Amino acid sequence: xxxASLAGVIDECxxxxxxxxxxxxxxxxxxxxxxxxxxxxxxxEETISRIARxxxxxxxxxxxxxxxxxxxxxxxxxxxxxxxxFFYTGGNGxxxxxxxxxxxxxxxxxxxxxxxxxxxxDNDLMETDHCPGYGSAARFFASALRDxxxxxxxxxxQVEFVEVLGRNTGWIVAATSFARSREDDAPxxxxxxxxxxxxxxLLDDVDRVYQRLGRCVVAVCEGQLDETGQPFGAxxxxxxxxxxxxxxxxxxxxxxxxxxxxxxxGEKPGLLGRSSALNVSSSDWLEAGLCGRHAVIAGxxxxxxxxxxxxxxxxxxxxxxTGLAPLHRVALRERAFPVEWRSNxxxxxxPAFLEYAAPLVGEISNxxxxxxxxxx
Amino acid sequence: xxxASLAGVIDECxxxxxxxxxxxxxxxxxxxxxxxxxxxxxxxEETISRIARxxxxxxxxxxxxxxxxxxxxxxxxxxxxxxxxFFYTGGNGxxxxxxxxxxxxxxxxxxxxxxxxxxxxDNDLMETDHCPGYGSAARFFASALRDxxxxxxxxxxQVEFVEVLGRNTGWIVAATSFARSREDDAPxxxxxxxxxxxxxxLLDDVDRVYQRLGRCVVAVCEGQLDETGQPFGAxxxxxxxxxxxxxxxxxxxxxxxxxxxxxxxGEKPGLLGRSSALNVSSSDWLEAGLCGRHAVIAGxxxxxxxxxxxxxxxxxxxxxxTGLAPLHRVALRERAFPVEWRSNxxxxxxPAFLEYAAPLVGEISNxxxxxxxxxx
Numbered sequence: 001x002x003x004a005s006l007a008g009v010i011d012e013c014x015x016x017x018x019x020x021x022x023x024x025x026x027x028x029x030x031x032x033x034x035x036x037x038x039x040x041x042x043x044x045e046e047t048i049s050r051i052a053r054x055x056x057x058x059x060x061x062x063x064x065x066x067x068x069x070x071x072x073x074x075x076x077x078x079x080x081x082x083x084x085x086f087f088y089t090g091g092n093g094x095x096x097x098x099x100x101x102x103x104x105x106x107x108x109x110x111x112x113x114x115x116x117x118x119x120x121x122d123n124d125l126m127e128t129d130h131c132p133g134y135g136s137a138a139r140f141f142a143s144a145l146r147d148x149x150x151x152x153x154x155x156x157x158q159v160e161f162v163e164v165l166g167r168n169t170g171w172i173v174a175a176t177s178f179a180r181s182r183e184d185d186a187p188x189x190x191x192x193x194x195x196x197x198x199x200x201x202l203l204d205d206v207d208r209v210y211q212r213l214g215r216c217v218v219a220v221c222e223g224q225l226d227e228t229g230q231p232f233g234a235x236x237x238x239x240x241x242x243x244x245x246x247x248x249x250x251x252x253x254x255x256x257x258x259x260x261x262x263x264x265x266g267e268k269p270g271l272l273g274r275s276s277a278l279n280v281s282s283s284d285w286l287e288a289g290l291c292g293r294h295a296v297i298a299g300x301x302x303x304x305x306x307x308x309x310x311x312x313x314x315x316x317x318x319x320x321x322t323g324l325a326p327l328h329r330v331a332l333r334e335r336a337f338p339v340e341w342r343s344n345x346x347x348x349x350x351p352a353f354l355e356y357a358a359p360l361v362g363e364i365s366n367x368x369x370x371x372x373x374x375x376x
Numbered sequence: 377x378x379x380a381s382l383a384g385v386i387d388e389c390x391x392x393x394x395x396x397x398x399x400x401x402x403x404x405x406x407x408x409x410x411x412x413x414x415x416x417x418x419x420x421e422e423t424i425s426r427i428a429r430x431x432x433x434x435x436x437x438x439x440x441x442x443x444x445x446x447x448x449x450x451x452x453x454x455x456x457x458x459x460x461x462f463f464y465t466g467g468n469g470x471x472x473x474x475x476x477x478x479x480x481x482x483x484x485x486x487x488x489x490x491x492x493x494x495x496x497x498d499n500d501l502m503e504t505d506h507c508p509g510y511g512s513a514a515r516f517f518a519s520a521l522r523d524x525x526x527x528x529x530x531x532x533x534q535v536e537f538v539e540v541l542g543r544n545t546g547w548i549v550a551a552t553s554f555a556r557s558r559e560d561d562a563p564x565x566x567x568x569x570x571x572x573x574x575x576x577x578l579l580d581d582v583d584r585v586y587q588r589l590g591r592c593v594v595a596v597c598e599g600q601l602d603e604t605g606q607p608f609g610a611x612x613x614x615x616x617x618x619x620x621x622x623x624x625x626x627x628x629x630x631x632x633x634x635x636x637x638x639x640x641x642g643e644k645p646g647l648l649g650r651s652s653a654l655n656v657s658s659s660d661w662l663e664a665g666l667c668g669r670h671a672v673i674a675g676x677x678x679x680x681x682x683x684x685x686x687x688x689x690x691x692x693x694x695x696x697x698t699g700l701a702p703l704h705r706v707a708l709r710e711r712a713f714p715v716e717w718r719s720n721x722x723x724x725x726x727p728a729f730l731e732y733a734a735p736l737v738g739e740i741s742n743x744x745x746x747x748x749x750x751x752x
Binding site for chain 2: 047156269276279369
């Protein structure tokens with residue numbers, strides 16, 4: 001939904017005559033440093049509204065970590081192009097860069113409003129009720145677990161591990177509980193990476209479900225670790241944010257197969273979980289646009305140094321309004337899945353979490369089946 | 377779309393007063409042998425029309441390979457329940473069972489019409505233009521490659537391997553070419569498992585694309601083998617149909633990473649590719665229903681011993697009609713991807729294939745982007 005925020009920025013900027021040009025930097029910071037800009041007022045409305053629906057980032061993004069030199073060069077480029085407002089979209093790493101730029105611009109006496117626009121499927125930004133991107137990724141994986149669950153139910157005798165995005169936080173994997181509409185629907189086991197998962201416990205849990213139902217579907221986060229802090233012997237990629245298993249679902253399937261002698265396999269939708277164009281949550285999409293528009297308004301009001309936040313209205317029916325939070329209170333901090341929303345049982349999420357996430361994910365319709373339950 | 381065929385059978389049977397009861401066997405042959413039947417005339421039309429839209433098999437299926445004893449018991453059970461028509465849905469293995477049952481029933485002088493209903497995402501049944509199930513699985517993977525391609529384009533510097541279903545035949549992986557709408561769109565490389573793929577060739581191909589674009593997306597079939605007939609060192613599961621890699625995409629990503637020193641990862645949507653409820657091709661769904669209805673009509677006409685086929689009308693605009701083919705001409709035979717539709721280049725499919733598959737897959741809309749091409 002990142003492009004929905006971009007479209008919101010473009011749309012709002014067009015309304016304000018004081019904004020003469022809106023530059024888009026191709027591939028994020030890399031594009032700024034290369035002065036690889038496009039004029040975002042050029043494309044017609046039809047194109048922008050189609051871009052708003054496209055997955056990934058239409059402008060492009062980069063893995064480039066900004067050095068102090070990069071930041072200084074960025075501000076020089078901004079000065080040269082008379083850039084007065086800077087909108088930066090991303091997660092807590094991007095908000096850190098935005099925060100540094102804001103501080104540096106103030107030091108240099110540059111008139112620049114830096115406004116952060118939240119976007120991370122990981123839902124781990126502080127100060128906001130939730131993050132654009134989360135609802136759609138959660139919706140993808142809830143739908144995926146529902147559909148793989150239907151497959152596992154119709155052809156039992158197998159354990160399925162489904163690897164879910166979300167690095168070290170359980171926000172997305174927890175939302176796979178929306179896949180269920182009947183008792184014994186998949187996922188039968190959901191593990192949150194905030195707690196280490198001893199292999200023996202996993203095997204016990206899987207065995208118990210399998211003995212009862214003759215089938216088992218497990219939702220596991222890509223960042224899940226065992227009791228020794230290792231990813232169950234999976235191959236890993238080491239990054240600045242810790243290491244991430246590359247083939248965890250497969251590795252767990254192999255372990256279940258070896259230890260329990262049960263047929264098992266792993267699925268890894270992987271990046272499809274953040275790019276699938278068919279699984280966008282409608283509230284997520286609308287709110288992403290709202291954040292983009294609000295960022296422009298905040299910039300024009302001189303409220304730079306902040307990130308736009310989403311605040312839930314205090315009323316029974318779900319509604320949100322936008323707010324602002326200082327970038328330094330968001331930068332690099334990580335919002336963990338609340339301890340009080342966890343549960344001791346590996347198949348239950350607390351009602352408080354379900355109430356929180358349901359409007360973000362949207363309704364996941366159940367699949368019809370014959371009245372009686374198959375006997376397995 | 378298997379449930380669409382089931383709904384077609386139910387709907388057609390309801391029209392014929394001579395059919396008093398329609399049994400559905402839970403979990404296929406297993407259900408017959410356990411006499412675990414449900415009366416398919418019980419659910420109301422609303423339920424049936426919802427079941428018609430559900431993925432996987434609402435009745436359930438099994439991996440049980442029928443022995444001669446099983447077949448004899450099946451016919452005894454049919455005799456006891458006065459079963460006169462038997463509709464069996466599946467691929468070439470199922471059609472073999474149907475064929476054996478048909479021959480045995482004739483030997484035993486049983487009045488039984490055995491009619492096969494084609495359904496396999498692998499599209500490898502003989503005698504039919506294409507198989508229900510194929511269009512939707514092809515549509516899933518074409519959409520997946522388009523969306524992962526958008527992700528790879530917006531965040532370059534990485535090679536993506538996407539593992540595609542289809543065992544030993546290239547029908548599905550070939551259809552990922554519908555993901556492309558512009559030059560340099562993903563997938564940049566498509567390999568058909570009908571040809572062995574030397575690792576050195578793969579590395580050369582990937583390197584060439586990566587040097588040119590700074591990114592690369594590869595569609596590879598789960599049954600792809602290297603020049604030694606091995607799956608590149610991936611873990612395998614051995615089955616009656618040969619061995620199947622369990623983590624091929626990941627394994628190839630590791631090899632690219634090690635040999636070319638390029639960041640790489642693998643995605644494996646796996647069973648989601650055959651169960652995703654959001655990626656059903658509309659022609660596929662309609663034709664599956666047609667096959668179900670036509671099976672009933674064939675049975676009532678005494679045309680047992682056949683499988684329903686889909687025949688393409690000889691006219692410019694796509695249209696199909698149903699036909700019949702003897703089960704023994706379908707059983708256990710496998711329709712390979714035509715040699716003349718292959719291409720020497722690992723990124724091009726022949727126009728003849730594209731023309732064949734386009735109406736089965738349906739239109740895959742492209743994602744909007746900014747006019748200029750990002751410079752990578």
